[in-house]
Amino acid sequence: MTLLQELESRLAAALTTTFGEPTTAAVTAAADLRFGDYQSNAAMVLAKARKTNPRALAQEIIDHLDLTNLATADIAGPGFINFRILPAAYASRMERLIRDERLGVPATGAGKTVVVDFSAPNVAKPMHVGHIRSTIIGDSLARIARFLGFRVIADNHIGDWGTQFGMILYGWNHFLDQAALAQDPIAELVRVYREVNAATKEDPAVLEQCKAELVKLQAGDATNLAIWQQCIDVSKRGLEKIYAQLDVKFDHWLGESYYNDRLPGLVEEFLEKGIARESLGAVGVFSNDVLPKEQDPFMVHREEGWMANPVIIRKADGGFLYATTDLATLQYRLDEWQADHIWYVVGVPQQLHFRQLFDAAKRWGKTGDFQHVEFGSILGDDRKLMKTRSGENVGLIEVLEEAVERAARVIAEKNPDLQGEEAAQIAEIVGIGAVKFAELSQNRLTDYVFSWDRMLALQGDTAPYLQYSHVRIRSIFRKLDAPFEAAGMTIHLDEAAELHLARLLARFGEVLPTILEDFRPNLLANYVLELARAFHSFFEACPVLKAEEPIRSSRLALCELSSRTLKQGLFLLGIQVPERM
Ligand code: ARG
Secondary structure (H helix, E strand, O other): OOHHHHHHHHHHHHHHHHHOOOOOOOOEEOOOHHHOOEEEOHHHHHHHHHOOOHHHHHHHHHHHOOOOOOEEEEEEOOOEEEEEEOHHHHHHHHHHHHOOOOOOOOOOOOOOEEEEEOOOOEOOOOOEHHHHHHHHHHHHHHHHHHHOOOEEEEEOOOEOOOOHHHHHHHHHHHOOOHHHHHHOHHHHHHHHHHHHHHHHHHOHHHHHHHHHHHHHHHOOOHHHHHHHHHHHHHHHHHHHHHHHHHOOOOOEOOOHHHHHHHHHHHHHHHHHOOOEEEEOOEEEEOOOOOOOHHHOOOEEEEOOEEEEOOEEEEOOOOOEOHHHHHHHHHHHHHHHHOOOEEEEEOOHHHHHHHHHHHHHHHHOOOOOEEEEEOOOOEEOOOOOEOEOOOOOEOEHHHHHHHHHHHHHHHHHHHOOOOOHHHHHHHHHHHHHHHHHHHHHOOOOOOOEEOOHHHHHOOOOOOHHHHHHHHHHHHHHHHOOOOOOOOOOOOOOOOOHHHHHHHHHHHHHHHHHHHHHHHOOHHHHHHHHHHHHHHHHHHHHHOOOOOOOOOHHHHHHHHHHHHHHHHHHHHHHOOOOOOOOO
16 A cells, blocks of 8 residues: 555545544645645535534544544644654655555556557658657656556557558659668668659649559558558657667557458448448548537538538448548457557547547447547647747657767767767667657647657656666765665654655555546656655765764665655656766
8 A cells, every 4th residue: 555545545434433424534645845745625624514623523533534544633724634754654654665566556447458559650641759759648647557567458550551552562663762772771762752642732643543553452452462461561660769779669560551451341341330431422421410519530520500510431432441440450459459548649639530439430330448548749849839040840769869869969978988888878878768758748738849869868857867877876976885675674754855755655556546537647757757856855864874873874764765666657758877978
């Protein structure tokens, strides 16, 4: 049990005695430490329902509250109950956490399966900074869920079957430079794609030829299929390199093409069950008039009034669409993997797509918890969508390269002793970590402004600051003659800075489960920052190696627990820590 759960259970006992029937109420971490560590508005809520005086009720609850060896309680304002944890309770909690591999984190996800659908770039199109967000947020959510005990399936639903292949096939036959393809396949495919794109704008006949190539591919033409397969292979190899650099792993890569065979039957089933109907030769899912129009994803309000807003699942020419594939994918994940939850980490522009998908799935009888974990855009310094000087979207590879280069410069300045291979490795860890932390410390829904200098600063809310904090803690242990064994140490918390550090260490297990309530890794990012700051204050106020026993060992044990918690927190954000920097 975390301290918060412990308080909630003791409060529940007091409430039950007070009211003579089972009653529970929530406890939250206090926003302002001057009032205590935790608080509850139970008295206010319950007094309102019972029309009694909240302060008097709070007193009555406190009279029944047994907080022995845990906390003290008092009443504040209109009837808040504030709890202050006893230093001795924090100390024994620290002794427990030191021996706990899970650092006090409960296994809230045990027995449940979650599919995390993230990254999912489109083959033969450049992976742009927008894909950074999905990859970094999705990977962090997968790591957190895994640590909370969920069975996590990370699935990269790559776009390997879209209309872009019409263009690629046409370009393959007209513009391909074989030597360039051998050298840097992804770059060459992107170049070809752009060239065809430009050609279609100049000559509409080119667009027609692209469409013809796509139809041939979809009909199973052997030549086009072979070219397509080659494109997929080289693209995957390129992507794998990026994921390796980012330390991101997938359990599956079931792209759109994987579901091709299932699409015709799916559309027939939708027609039979009356979920979809024909309209002008196409097949679409329309409103079933169950939801109020304002909430109905199949209705849209235009100048003329409310209009149907169907999702097409088969075109008049027989082709299938993104939504058809996503329906088949959803079914597969439920049937094959017994998914309880599916989280789609995809940008805000696809909101309607997912509302329609989830509603159609429900009408199809598919049950589960389906979430669109949406996010805003990354903006350049000018607050417009980030573009390169020539006006194109910035590629992910360029961003990572530049991050590592800049990190190398910062490190060279800070610690010129680091050289060669070691310096290069540290630059990699720091540069990539900086990009990830800049992303994850944001509220995912806000558009954020990308700033190199802010992201790589050694002071401030950055990954390098956190990584440096970890290095600083580890350097204490390097000064010891013998390895330090923290397990079994008695913890003393006499100084305010020690107590505050312990308070934060105890909260790790309380913060983590809340992140998944609303998919906010930024709560974890804030937590590790607070923890690092608390450690620095502690380290400034309290001598460690120069302290007398038993304080010295107690403080060393706190250092050890801080470094483990910081490292684990950063790991869950996908950020590694170097040994030195
Ligand atoms: N390939 C899509 C894109 O880049 C994202 C796919 C997201 N996942 C899904 N199941 N629709 O826009």
